[in-house]
Amino acid sequence: MAPVTKKQEYTGDYPEKTLYIPGPTEVRDAVIQEMAQPMFGHRMDRMTDLYTTIVEDTKEFLGTDNEVIILTGSGTEFWESSTLNLVDENILVPTCGSFSERHANVAERLGKDVDRLEYEWGEAVKPADIREELETSDKHYDVVACVMNESSTGVRNPVEEIGDVVDEYPDTYFVVDAVSCLGGDYVDIDEHGIDVIFASSQKAFAMPPGLAICVVNDESYERELEKDEASWYGGFQRCLDYYDRKGQTHSTPAIPIMLAYRKQMKHMLEEGHEARDQRHREMMAYVHEWADEHFAMFPEEGYESQTVACIENTQGIDVAATIEQVSEKHDMVFSNGYGSQLGEETFRIGHMGEHTVESIQALTDAIEDAADL
Numbered sequence: 338m339a340p341v342t343k344k345q346e347y348t349g350d351y352p353e354k355t356l357y358i359p360g361p362t363e364v365r366d367a368v369i370q371e372m373a374q375p376m377f378g379h380r381m382d383r384m385t386d387l388y389t390t391i392v393e394d395t396k397e398f399l400g401t402d403n404e405v406i407i408l409t410g411s412g413t414e415f416w417e418s419s420t421l422n423l424v425d426e427n428i429l430v431p432t433c434g435s436f437s438e439r440h441a442n443v444a445e446r447l448g449k450d451v452d453r454l455e456y457e458w459g460e461a462v463k464p465a466d467i468r469e470e471l472e473t474s475d476k477h478y479d480v481v482a483c484v485m486n487e488s489s490t491g492v493r494n495p496v497e498e499i500g501d502v503v504d505e506y507p508d509t510y511f512v513v514d515a516v517s518c519l520g521g522d523y524v525d526i527d528e529h530g531i532d533v534i535f536a537s538s539q540k541a542f543a544m545p546p547g548l549a550i551c552v553v554n555d556e557s558y559e560r561e562l563e564k565d566e567a568s569w570y571g572g573f574q575r576c577l578d579y580y581d582r583k584g585q586t587h588s589t590p591a592i593p594i595m596l597a598y599r600k601q602m603k604h605m606l607e608e609g610h611e612a613r614d615q616r617h618r619e620m621m622a623y624v625h626e627w628a629d630e631h632f633a634m635f636p637e638e639g640y641e642s643q644t645v646a647c648i649e650n651t652q653g654i655d656v657a658a659t660i661e662q663v664s665e666k667h668d669m670v671f672s673n674g675y676g677s678q679l680g681e682e683t684f685r686i687g688h689m690g691e692h693t694v695e696s697i698q699a700l701t702d703a704i705e706d707a708a709d710l
């Protein structure tokens with residue numbers, strides 16, 4: 338293969354920029370500092386203290402009685418392992434943007450029979466369509482896999498209602514990709530038949546990237562036990578049995594990021610899941626008001642994300658140039674639309690994690706300045 342990218346020597350003199358992209362997002366200094374500690378062994382008592390603390394604190398924060406796995410890797414890991422652990426043959430994936438499409442791609446790559454329920458980008462998945470598909474299909478679906486927050490379009494799917502529908506089909510598991518919203522958008526996991534839900538640390542948890550968080554119920558654990566083949570690294574059984582026996586991870590984890598996680602999760606517990614949800618709602622409301630004044634929201638009305646605003650470029654501003662100018666002049670970074678499809682048609686603001694209405698307002702002021710709005 339001919340190399341396309343040449344080495345660019347790291348110079349380490351990049352100016353600091355405030356992140357308003359849909360992750361990674363801003364991380365508090367105290368959390369960053371936690372990572373700079375002498376190393377210790379992953380089979381020491383200290384590791385058991387660290388891992389059991391972050392697992393149990395996460396359960397408490399999310400208000401779930403299900404099991405929690407925190408694995409070194411990113412959210413992508415659980416696209417793959419939830420498919421391997423739960424799907425024999427058929428999986429139904431409602432697709433409404435790039436990330437839900439990628440979930441379907443992953444399952445195909447793993448040799449599963451994937452049916453997509455396709456929505457236009459910007460539209461949300463409807464529970465009634467899922468019901469119809471489950472009722473009328475001649476296939477048995479092992480899994481329905483739905484993205485909660487489609488980061489490419491800024492759509493928040495009604496996973497609670499979809500979960501209630503899938504719950505009526507006891508042999509069909511409901512897997513939720515909540516990568517870009519869990520921690521910033523309240524979801525009652527145990528109440529809505531959500532068998533597996535996962536996220537990445539660098540999004541609404543406001544931690545450094547490198548950890549994937551997954552909540553798994555007993556039924557999903559049991560389901561994996563019945564299967565001849567499953568994921569090794571992300572095997573629910575392997576991860577949870579190891580936790581039960583030793584309070585550790587089955588292989589060497591990214592200890593510094595777990596130290597950062599411990600610090601940030603204490604902070605999240607102090608704020609509380611519902612208060613965090615409320616703060617994110619306020620940011621969403623502010624961005625909508627601003628977008629309505631200058632542009633328009635891209636998602637179908639009523640399904641706008643609480644963590645990623647996707648704004649339709651109704652004024653035809655030069656999105657790339659505006660991003661550049663805001664970065665140069667104000668040291669703030671926001672995102673263009675996703676991929677070639679939405680690149681200049683939309684732009685995105687990650688209002689997640691540690692951001693507040695005030696910090697988001699600083700960005701919208703900067704965009705107004707740069708785009709001369």
Ligand SMILES: Cc1ncc(COP(=O)(O)O)c(C=O)c1O
Nearest residue numbers: 411412413436486488516517537
């Ligand atoms: C909705 C969604 N799912 C999955 C992913 C993949 O997550 P990661 O890059 O942490 O593996 C992303 C990343 O942005 C995402 O936004």
